Amino acid sequence: MSVRLTVLGQMKQIAExxxxxxxxxxxxxxxxxxxxxxxxxxxxxxxxxxELGVDPFTMSEDILFPVTVGEFIALYERAAVDEAA
Incomplete structure (x- = not known):
């Protein structure tokens, strides 16, 4: 499952x-x-x-906190790529 679908699915599940x-x-x-x-x-x-094996909030000291859902997803997508590299 993609990072995007994982994030959105978890957001919906937690809300429920x-x-x-x-x-x-x-x-x-x-x-x-x-x-x-x-x-x-x-x-x-x-x-x-x-689930994803990453926490972008602890991976860098220079993090810009996301404001939108898209920025939040992108933060996790970048962290997953960085972790895989």
Whole structure:
């Protein structure tokens, strides 16, 4: 499964588990408007690390924090490529 599909699938699953209404997710959706709260994002980052084997937030000190769903996905895509290299 691609990184994109993994991230989006986990976001939807966590929203369901946490009984949160989730927005229509596309690359332009702001993370703060996604429907997920800080607990949901903490769960998301932990699950993505377990599933993808990377945590981009600890891989570099010069990280720019994502603002949109697209930026969040791209962050994980880059981290997966860096880890594989």
């Amino acid at each position: 588990e946490q009984q949160r209404s989730i927005a229509q997710l596309d690359d332009a959706t702001a993370l703060v408007e996604s429907g997920l709260d800080s607990l949901c994002f903490a769960i998301l980052v932990a699950r993505l690390e377990a």
